[in-house]
Amino acid sequence: MIEKEKINWIYKKIFTIRFFEERIKKIAKEKIVPGYLHTCIGSEAICVGVMAALNQDDWISSTYRNHGHAIAKGCELNEITSEIYGRKTGICKGRGGSMHISDFSKGMLGSFGIVAAGPAVVLGAALQEKINKSNKTCVSFFGDGAIHNGAFHEAAGLAKLWDIPMIFVCENNGYAEATATDWHLNTKELSDITKAYDMLSYIGDGNNVFEVYDITKKAINEAKQKNTPIFLEFKNYRFSGQYEGDTQLYQPQEEIDKAKQNDPIKLAKENSSKYGLNKNDLEKIINEAKEEVDKAFDFADTQPWPQPEDALEEVYVNYPVEINR
Amino acid sequence: MTIKTVKDAINDALVQSFEEDKNVILMGEDIAGGKGREQYQGTQDAWGGPFGVTQGLYTKFGGERVRDTTIAEAGFFGAAIGAAMTGLRPIVELMYVDFAGVCFDQMMNQAAKVRYMFGGKQKVPMVVRTVVGAGFRAGSEHSQTLYSLYTHIPGLKVVAPYDAYDAKGLLLSSIKDDDPVIFMEHKRLYMTSCEVPHDLKPIPLGKGRIRREGSDVTIIAIQRMNLFAEEAANELEKINISCEIVDPRTYSPLDEELIFQSVKKTGKVIVVDESNPKCSLASEISSLISEKCFSDLKAAVIKITAPHTPVPFSPPMEDFYIPSTKTIIDAVKKLKDV
Ligand SMILES: Cc1ncc(C[n+]2csc(CCOP(=O)(O)OP(=O)(O)O)c2C)c(N)n1
Ligand SMILES: [Mg+2]
Numbered sequence: 001m002i003e004k005e006k007i008n009w010i011y012k013k014i015f016t017i018r019f020f021e022e023r024i025k026k027i028a029k030e031k032i033v034p035g036y037l038h039t040c041i042g043s044e045a046i047c048v049g050v051m052a053a054l055n056q057d058d059w060i061s062s063t064y065r066n067h068g069h070a071i072a073k074g075c076e077l078n079e080i081t082s083e084i085y086g087r088k089t090g091i092c093k094g095r096g097g098s099m100h101i102s103d104f105s106k107g108m109l110g111s112f113g114i115v116a117a118g119p120a121v122v123l124g125a126a127l128q129e130k131i132n133k134s135n136k137t138c139v140s141f142f143g144d145g146a147i148h149n150g151a152f153h154e155a156a157g158l159a160k161l162w163d164i165p166m167i168f169v170c171e172n173n174g175y176a177e178a179t180a181t182d183w184h185l186n187t188k189e190l191s192d193i194t195k196a197y198d199m200l201s202y203i204g205d206g207n208n209v210f211e212v213y214d215i216t217k218k219a220i221n222e223a224k225q226k227n228t229p230i231f232l233e234f235k236n237y238r239f240s241g242q243y244e245g246d247t248q249l250y251q252p253q254e255e256i257d258k259a260k261q262n263d264p265i266k267l268a269k270e271n272s273s274k275y276g277l278n279k280n281d282l283e284k285i286i287n288e289a290k291e292e293v294d295k296a297f298d299f300a301d302t303q304p305w306p307q308p309e310d311a312l313e314e315v316y317v318n319y320p321v322e323i324n325r
Numbered sequence: 326m327t328i329k330t331v332k333d334a335i336n337d338a339l340v341q342s343f344e345e346d347k348n349v350i351l352m353g354e355d356i357a358g359g360k361g362r363e364q365y366q367g368t369q370d371a372w373g374g375p376f377g378v379t380q381g382l383y384t385k386f387g388g389e390r391v392r393d394t395t396i397a398e399a400g401f402f403g404a405a406i407g408a409a410m411t412g413l414r415p416i417v418e419l420m421y422v423d424f425a426g427v428c429f430d431q432m433m434n435q436a437a438k439v440r441y442m443f444g445g446k447q448k449v450p451m452v453v454r455t456v457v458g459a460g461f462r463a464g465s466e467h468s469q470t471l472y473s474l475y476t477h478i479p480g481l482k483v484v485a486p487y488d489a490y491d492a493k494g495l496l497l498s499s500i501k502d503d504d505p506v507i508f509m510e511h512k513r514l515y516m517t518s519c520e521v522p523h524d525l526k527p528i529p530l531g532k533g534r535i536r537r538e539g540s541d542v543t544i545i546a547i548q549r550m551n552l553f554a555e556e557a558a559n560e561l562e563k564i565n566i567s568c569e570i571v572d573p574r575t576y577s578p579l580d581e582e583l584i585f586q587s588v589k590k591t592g593k594v595i596v597v598d599e600s601n602p603k604c605s606l607a608s609e610i611s612s613l614i615s616e617k618c619f620s621d622l623k624a625a626v627i628k629i630t631a632p633h634t635p636v637p638f639s640p641p642m643e644d645f646y647i648p649s650t651k652t653i654i655d656a657v658k659k660l661k662d663v
Contacts, residue, residue, distance in 0.1 A: 034462035034640055086462070086639035094639030097464045113466035114424060115396045148395035151427065176396060177354065178372045183361025184395050250359035250371040308645030311637045319633035321602050325649045 002210070006052060007275045008285065010209055011268065013048045015289035017068045018265050020077070021240070023293055024067070024084065028244045034086050035097045040068040042207075042239040045264035046171050047072040049212025049234075050139060053220055057107050058137040059125040061118030064099040066111035069141055075103045077296035087303035093313075094306045107136075116149035118142055119168060123155045126166035137220050138166040145176025147193055148184065156229070160197045165223035167216070168231040171206060173238035174259075178250045191233040199231050206234030207264040210271065236264065326522060332378050332515040334489035335454075338496035339379065339416070343386050346414060349500060350390045352401045353418030353454075357383035360393045374418060376456065376515055398428035402453070406435050406505075409451040414500060419455035421467050422509065425474060436505040437480030448503045452496075457485070458511040458549060459599060459636045459647050468636035468643075470600045472547065473609065475507045476576045482530055483576040485509040485548040488519045491574055494528030501527060511549045533580035535587070539569035542657050543587040543594045546572055547606055550597040550629075550648060557653035566661050576606055581613060588614055592623035593660040597648050602630040624663040627656045 021039040028037055040047065047068035054060070054073075062069040070080055075091060083090030084098045091103050102108040109125055112118050119140040126138035146152050147170065159166055172190050174181050187193055191201040200222070204215040212234055219230045237259035241248040260266070272282050308325065329337065342349045356379045358372025359365075373380025383391040394401045398419065405415035419425065425432075436449050459468040476483045484499055484506060486492040492510070499506040536551060537558055546554035551572050558568040571587050573580055588594055594614055598607035611626040629648045637643050 035638060036463060036467070086641075088639075090639075092638075094642065095465070095635075095637045097462065097638030099464050099466070100638070113464065114427065116427075145396045148397045148400075149427065150397070150399050177375075178358035178360075179355055179393060179395075180359075180361030247371070250362045250365070250368045252362060252365045252368075305641045306639050308641045311634055311642035311645050312632055315632075315634045317633065319602050321628070321630055321632055323632055323645070324652055324655055325645050 010048055010052050011285045012289055013072050014044045014209055014268050015286050016293060017044045017047060017071050019290050019293040021067060023297060025244060037098050037244040038065040039240040040065050042237045043068050043171060045209035045212055046206045046234045046236060049209040050169055050216045052213045053216040054137055059107050059109055060139045061109045061122045062111040062141050064113045066101045070101045073108055074106045077292055078299045081296040081300035082303045085300045088306040089303045116142060116146040116151040119152050119155035122166055123159050123164060126164045139169055141169045143176060144172040144181045144190055156197050159229035160199050163227040164229055165227055166229050167219055167223060170233045172233050172235045175238050177242045191231055194231045199229055201231035203233045206236030207262045207267055209268055326520045328518050329489045329521040330516050330518045331489045331492045334493040334521050335378050335496055338493045339382060342500040348412060349414045351416045352392045352394050354394055354396060354420055356418055357391055357393050375420060398424060399431060402428040402431035405451045406449055409449045410447050414450050416452045416454055419453055422455040422457045422471050423466050423469050425471055433478050437478045441480060449505045450503045452499045452506045452508055454508050456512050457509045458513050459643060460513045464638040465635040472576060472600055473605050482506040486574060487548050487551040487572055489521050490519055493521055494525050497527035498530055513549055530575045531578035531580055533571060533573040533583040536572050537570040539567035541567045541591060542660050543569045543571060543591045545596045545610055546570055547598045550599055553650045553653055554597055556650040560654055561657055566657060585618055588618045589621045592621050594626045595629060595656050597629045597653060599631055599647060601633050603633060605630055624660055629653060629656055
């Protein structure tokens with residue numbers, strides 16, 4: 001049985017992420033938002049389901065497609081929006097931008113823009129947990145496209161060899177940029193690649209937040225009990241383009257329509273009564289989520305820009321160049 | 326005469342090279358796009374890379390020669406080396422130069438060393454096309470230039486064109502070249518245009534270009550910095566300061582003669598480089614000038630570079646990071662008074 005408080009949390013987060021991403025998509029059409037935006041519409045259940053099985057101080061890594069992970073991990077909405085807008089009060093002081101939303105104090109080791117950079121970093125955090133006999137859970141999020149990259153494989157091999165109980169979470173959303181996953185996979189199932197490392201793996205419906213939660217929770221227990229890494233593949237659909245502005249020409253309408261029937265938000269709504277939420281409860285959560293997102297974007301609009309010279313902070317080796325822009 | 330954007334000029338050079346030599350092939354991530362969805366209309370060549378530069382090649386030349394890859398740079402860069410050694414002329418796309426790290430070994434230890442280390446029996450005629458540059462609000466991992474990373478390595482040639490004319494002429498040469506060439510395309514220059522004759526001949530690597538003749542101060546400008554150098558020179562002309570702008574265009578080999586001639590003429594030199602300053606093209610060129618033209622110099626060479634920081638995301642900080650027209654004007658004025 002899953003406790004009432006957690007259910008509310010799950011619903012609140014899943015709606016917050018959807019509203020947040022819809023809002024930023026809309027804003028990006030209306031005005032200039034600096035930089036690349038990779039939204040995660042369709043990933044909400046994976047972000048929230050996995051994070052529901054973690055504590056705030058457990059470790060994760062994310063990617064350029066990180067808004068959902070950051071929101072679910074407890075990063076402040078105001079600081080996220082401020083960062084996306086490039087403001088001084090942003091979560092990374094305006095240095096990172098949308099692709100690098102990350103707050104170490106919330107257990108985020110980083111949101112990396114280089115595909116497959118995360119798993120090895122999380123492996124290191126998990127090694128630390130092991131050496132210090134502490135028990136924080138370590139999770140790396142990455143996409144289906146990342147499984148072709150050597151860095152992923154090297155991390156996977158070491159994790160297994162060293163008996164590191166980390167969790168690899170692969171979001172199989174049907175595409176890596178403009179390349180369909182069914183084309184780029186060599187194996188029948190994506191998670192079959194773990195066979196090379198004799199690593200445990202499970203496949204789940206990435207649109208069903210409670211299934212994601214369940215599988216993740218069990219996997220964390222099993223990984224710790226057996227001292228072994230576990231690979232989780234969650235299948236979903238990338239409704240957003242690779243980035244905002246992508247024409248998505250390669251995503252056929254009939255495929256999108258079909259995927260919409262399993263939209264994670266739709267499923268969550270349909271399941272709500274099963275989890276003890278009546279119509280009013282749901283409405284209340286939805287309104288709260290909307291309001292918080294609205295507030296965060298209003299906040300960001302009022303925030304100061306960094307000073308140009310702020311760029312020079314926190315570089316621990318200086319080099320004397322005269323800058324007179 | 327036709328006006329072409331840098332983006333189209335590069336596409337033209339690719340098409341021409343594909344037509345002239347059946348051994349030319351292209352590999353990279355989403356250089357066509359829409360892989361696995363070919364049965365749907367409009368999906369072919371859906372991307373042409375993130376900037377649409379290679380659009381149309383897949384449709385024209387087919388999937389055997391225009392190959393979308395997985396996100397496996399070490400794999401397809403390595404493959405390009407073997408293919409090049411045995412008869413093809415592969416062009417590989419490194420989507421952003423910032424990803425150099427995941428496939429640097431292939432360039433540094435294999436591509437660059439095969440000809441030398443194996444006794445000169447085999448060459449590696451491959452080209453790496455890659456996208457560089459700040460000013461796109463793309464953050465620390467998608468905005469670097471890293472010119473000097475590759476220029477440092479013996480065995481690699483490095484090309485960084487500024488305008489469409491040079492982009493086409495230099496890419497034609499790079500593809501015909503028998504050694505590995507890193508061809509750097511600046512993302513903020515893709516949509517800039519100039520006249521490019523239809524029958525433009527390949528421009529030899531190692532030949533720089535005087536973009537503007539002048540007599541008071543020499544500005545050596547690297548890739549996009551030519552834009553700001555030109556703007557600065559126009560401003561300075563109004564107050565009767567005459568700037569000569571030298572665009573080396575290729576950094577390995579480097580047209581030292583052209584640089585030295587200009588230094589001899591003006592005795593006052595500024596090098597403008599968008600990269601970080603340590604061990605940069607700016608410091609390299611400046612040191613060469615100090616060594617070889619010491620007696621011609623009327624003042625120490627001034628380097629104008631980015632600060633020693635990663636590229637920041639936020640617009641005010643990123644704008645501060647990139648050398649500006651004003652910085653160049655101030656430096657020229659300082660030298661003029663010497
Ligand atoms: C090493 C490297 N190569 C290429 C890229 C460019 N790139 C960014 S996202 C992406 C596709 C990733 O697809 P996937 O892993 O499925 O994640 P998704 O975007 O679907 O969440 C590529 C190729 C990169 N960031 N890093
Ligand atoms: Mg994907």
